[in-house]
Every structure is written in structure tokens, then in C-alpha cells.
Amino acid sequence: MKAELLAVGSELLGSLRAETNTLWLTERLLEAGVEVTTRTTVADDAALLESALRGAFSRADLVIATGGLGPTEDDLTREAAAAGLGRGLHRDPEVLDALKARFARYLRQMAPVNEKQADVIDGATVLPNPRGTAPGQRIEQDGRLLFLLPGPPGEMKPMFTEQVLPVVRERAGGAVLRTRVLRIAAMAESDVDQAVAPVYRTFTNPRTTILGAAGQVELHLTAEGRSGPEAEERIEALAAGIRQALPGRIFSEDGRELPEVVAGLLRERALTLALAESCTGGLLSARVTEVPGASAFLERSFVTYSSRAKIDELGVDAGLLERVGAVSEEVASAMAAGARRVSGTDVGVGITGIAGPDGGTPEKPVGLVYVALEGAAGTRVRRAVFPGGRERVRYQATQVALEMLRRGLIGLPPL
């Protein structure tokens, strides 16, 4: 089964914005054993779009177009697909009612332009979109399938998973691919590779790809098998070897990111947490509270950006600040201890550093960060100097804090 993907939108053709939907779809389709033979990004232009859709539909068994289903004049995918397939469009009263109901739910008046989002290609099946206003559409013609999906990834991805993938899987049959992602925090990509290359080099199936990002390294293992369980078994054989090569360092093999893993551990152990942040400015707290249900363990956080705030809110000693400076092991510890004491939680975290671009000195360069963790077992502090700009320094600092938390919670020695 061969697929072509179309990403619709002039904004995707500038040099500013990367188009990510088709990459994500390629990965999902590969897992289902469907090969993507062409990916096209096309401008908001009716004639172009019609030609591109018609071409794709003439070549592939499956065509998925994302974007261009919104309410504005630029949103032309419905019209172009109808023209490309030689079909008409009609305004669907049920879809229109659902649209109106959605606007009413959010206490908003529906502008007349929105009505065009209820236009459905003759013979198409409507794919509900509970997360947005634009429904998707499925058209089958001459044994080929065309799906129109909205562009925003937050709407497109669940619609694909719930409403497209089951249909595609049924059609595709045959060989299956499985992927597992092993995640490691606060370790350099080259160090991870050094440790695991002797293991993964002995395997041709699964294949291993290493991806490095700020504060995190991912090992993507992809195996092919005649069945899901067979592919899974192949992956597990390699994963077991990698685990031995990186003892205690893999924080996730199930898609979860570090904040979710830490949140799970805190909940399991019924422990509470308070955070004190300086250079990260609330980023650690924001990441922890991205996890639904964070109120079960996060009692409060302090962003003590000024020295005054560190003294007032966390009881950091003014003399200490004067003596060793805000960016120091001692102040990080005092912040963690203060957050824990003031909030009455089981665990406290303190972060202080120099995120840049200004404020660095030869002794305390930009990127220098101290992270402290205080709990019943005592205090741990880690010093790091992170490369990269302000954003990367801040993000890496939160990764170290989360990894220290994770290790502390499961009784591993400090980083």
C-alpha cells in the first residue's frame, strides 16, 4: 500500500515555519506497514491544489491532505478536492448544527464565514473533530482512499489515530513495523552512543537511530516483523541489551516524557513537592504542571527572581547571598530547603543560575546552573555549565532537576 501526503498552506512554504504534520504521519503510516512515496507542500491556491490532489490520487492507494479546512477564503482544500475528484459540494445541515453548538458552548457568536466549514464533498463520510471547528472528510473512489484532515496538529493527530489509522490498518494487512523510544536525560549524545553502539551494532533488525535534543537523548528502535508481537519481541531483545549498557539511565520506554515519569513516581509514593526557581523563571513548575493531576503532589512554587524575593519568600540568609552570590551551591540548597520548609512538603527543589545572554563572568559563566534537591534523606546539589542560548540553558536546567528528582525517588545514587 502506497501513500501520498499533502500539507496545504502558503505559510508552510515560507522559510520560517517548518511543516511537521507529514513527518508525523509518515512515522505512523510506516508503523502500519504503509510506505509514503511522495510528500507535497502546496500553497493556498485553488488550481495548484486541485492539480496536486488529482495527481496524488492518480498515483497512490491512500492520500492524506492536512490543512486548508478552516473558515477563511484561503481555506480551499474542500473545493479543490471536490473539483479534483469531479464531485460536488453540499452544505451539511448536521455538521452546521454541530458547528453552531460548538460556538454556543464557548459563549461565542458564530461568524457567517464559519458556515463553509460545513461543506461536505458529495459521497464523503464526515469525520468529527471534537477539538476544533473543522471536521475531516473521507472519500473512497476506485478503491482508493482520500482523507482530508485539519492542519493544527492538536486536532489532526487524534483524528488520524482514532478515525484514519484503523481504516488504513485494515487495508494494509501484512508486515508491520514497531518502534520504541528509549529516553535518557542529562547525558550527552556522544556519551550515550559510546555506551550503546557496541550493543545496537550487532542488530540489523531492529534499526537504531539516536536523536539528541536539549537535555535529552532518544534511542529510536524500529523492528519489522510478520506480526506485532514478533516485531515487539525483536525490539525487546535489543532494548534489554541497551538497558544493561546504561544502568538506571533510561527514564522512559513508553512514550512518557520526564515530567510525567516524575509525576507518576510522586503520586505512587504520595509525596508532595515545592519548587523554588530563579533562572528558570517558572519553567520547571510549568513543565511539572503540564501533567494532568499535578495538584495531587505540587503544593506550590516560588519564582524568586530578585534577591529580595529569595530572602522574603524562602528565608535565604541575606548575609549568605552577599557572601557567595545568588548563583552558588549554598543558595541553591537554601532555596530548596526554604521551599520545602515554607510549604511543608516532603521534597523541595531549588534552581539558580545564569541563563544569559548577559550576566556571565569568568568565574560564573553564562550557562552555570546549580540545582538542589532536599528531602528526608538530605540535600543533593549538582553544578552544571550548559551550552546553548538562554532557552536551552533554562530547559536543560529543568531536565537536570527532574532527573535528580527521578533518581532520588527511586533510590538511585545522585547524578
Add this chain to the structure above:
Amino acid sequence: MKAELLAVGSELLGSLRAETNTLWLTERLLEAGVEVTTRTTVADDAALLESALRGAFSRADLVIATGGLGPTEDDLTREAAAAGLGRGLHRDPEVLDALKARFARYLRQMAPVNEKQADVIDGATVLPNPRGTAPGQRIEQDGRLLFLLPGPPGEMKPMFTEQVLPVVRERAGGAVLRTRVLRIAAMAESDVDQAVAPVYRTFTNPRTTILGAAGQVELHLTAEGRSGPEAEERIEALAAGIRQALPGRIFSEDGRELPEVVAGLLRERALTLALAESCTGGLLSARVTEVPGASAFLERSFVTYSSRAKIDELGVDAGLLERVGAVSEEVASAMAAGARRVSGTDVGVGITGIAGPDGGTPEKPVGLVYVALEGAAGTRVRRAVFPGGRERVRYQATQVALEMLRRGLIGLPPL
């Protein structure tokens, strides 16, 4: 002048490798006044490639294909382009001699498969490639231009700059494109479109594209002119009309995001800020401190996730919390006032709401958020019900808070 770009190669269609040639070419072409209307990545498959090339050549004034010019069986761009244009291929003796000489220079024997790299489309101009074995080709037909370039960026880029760009510039007639992005926060895409469509519809140059994201709408204006200043002038003519249609709503025309704009206003006015967040969990503080130099105005932030923290840190009245609940106009105001009072700042912000996915009730649904702003001029509170999941609700809440701050700081009436 419109261009289509084709990247040829099955390896570019996996999910792991990003295709970068077309992005680079898009940027270079835009600078030369050539708009890229379609970008396609296509597998090493003769029929697909021929269809894609023929389609592109039927639509665009300029087609550039990169890749598929190597010596292996997978390298099919020459054959596909010849077939797509209805032309023959011949083995060019001069190119063959140059190939042989190149191999001799590196003391290597030329394998017979390499001879196919000397195949030239009838009527094509050969483009020498001093950095590799595969020469490029230029074909002109019916006033349209097709360039075949090798895939390795180290070969493609200098060939484009030296041998393609001068031809393209001459054809494009010195036309240049300029783009400006107008940003609007806390307003629905359809409402923005309703307000500005009557303005932008009267212009064909610039063109306008509307992009909606969580909590923000962007209007991308792209104008063509014979010179940079002329294109700028055209953009300004439309931008002036849009400003009138959306008085006070455009927060940026210079690429800055909302936190940077608010940070700039606070610094200009030498005002200090304190934040109190509940459902956003530190996200507003993290966004504000992304801006370098935020310590000039941000004194401190509180993430008062529990009721206890709201009482302890911000002095919110326990009876009030009991009576109206944590998610209420009154508590949002008390949080803003508390943050300001405790920190001794000029301005305080309070956010409380239900980010979901749990915790909603019929009276207080998931997505309900109150944002309060307190300053010398008094208190403003805004109630909103945001669609989308936890992440989008939280982000939109921070956008509303920032937009309220921005309006308050420049003396506009509340949202």
C-alpha cells in the same frame, strides 16, 4: 514568477531525516522575488517521478529538482525528466570525458555504472559540477525553466548560486518580495477575518494569509515590488487599513512575540511586576522570563496551586475561597492584589481556572479561566472559556493575561 521544488530520494521520505535542500532554495528564491508554490519530496520511482515532474512543469514557471543524478539504479531523475518532457536522452562525449578525467584525478578507476551520469536530455544545457561527479542540467521549454541539480547540499548550493540564480534573477525581472506579519492576541481567527477581509480583499498585491494558533492570530502580508522600498510601501498601504479595522488589537508588526512586547513596555515605563498563577502553573512566569533581561521588571511569581498556598502566600481570604471557590472572579482579583501587595510591585496579575482534563462541572466547565490585573488604576478581571486540551487552555490563559497587561500599559480600555 512561480516556482516548484522537487526533492528526489526515498531516503528523504523516512521519518528520521529532514529534507533541507528545498527550505534553503525557498529562502534564496524568495530573496530573488520568486515565490515557491509547491514543494514535493518524491521516492526513487520512475513512474512517480515522471508524473511529479510533469505536474510541476505544467504549473510553474520554474522547476528545480534536486537529487537522483547519481550512478546507481535508484538514480532516475534524468530518465524521468526526459520522459516527462517528451524528449530523448543521449550520452554526451564531453561530459563522459570530464567524468573520466575526474576519476583519474583522484586515482580511481571509473566503474561502468558511472557512465550513465553522462546522459543528457536532448536540448539541455549541461551545468558543470566541480565538487562532484553528477553534472546538472538546464532545460527550457515553452518559456518555462527546469533545472536538475545533484542532491548533496555541498554540491547543490554552489551550483545554484553560481549557475541557477543569475538566470532566475534575469527572468524574474528584478522583482522582490517582502513579508510582514501582523499579530493579534486573544481574538478568534474568524473574528479577525470578519474584521479585516473587507480591507485585504481590495488588494491583490500584497496577498494576505491568516494563520490561527492558540491564543493568537497572524496576518501574513506578502507584497511584490520592483524594489525593496516599493514592496514595503505596498505592505504599509494594506497594514494601515488593517490597523484601522482592528484598532489597538495588533500587538506586533516586527516579528516580536507578545511576551517581548509586554517586557518592552514594562521596561520603558520602569514598572515592576509580580505574578500569581494557579491553573497555568508557572507558564506565564516562564514565558515572561524567556525574554532576556526580565529581571529588570519581574520581581517574583507565585504558583499557588493549593488553596493553602493562596492563603499563605497571597493572603487570599479563606472564607472567600470557601464561599465562591478557587475558580472565581473574586479569587483571581485577590490573587493579583496579593501578588502586588506582598511583592511591593506596580502591577500584579492573578490567574485561576480549570485546565482539565478533570475538575470541570456544569457551572465551571473545563477551560473556564479568570484573569485579573491590578495596578494603580484599579483592578480588571476577564472571564473566558477556552476550547482545546489542557495545554491549549493554559497557553490561551497566558495570552489573555499578557494582552490585558499590554492594553493596560498603553492605556487602552480592558479587553
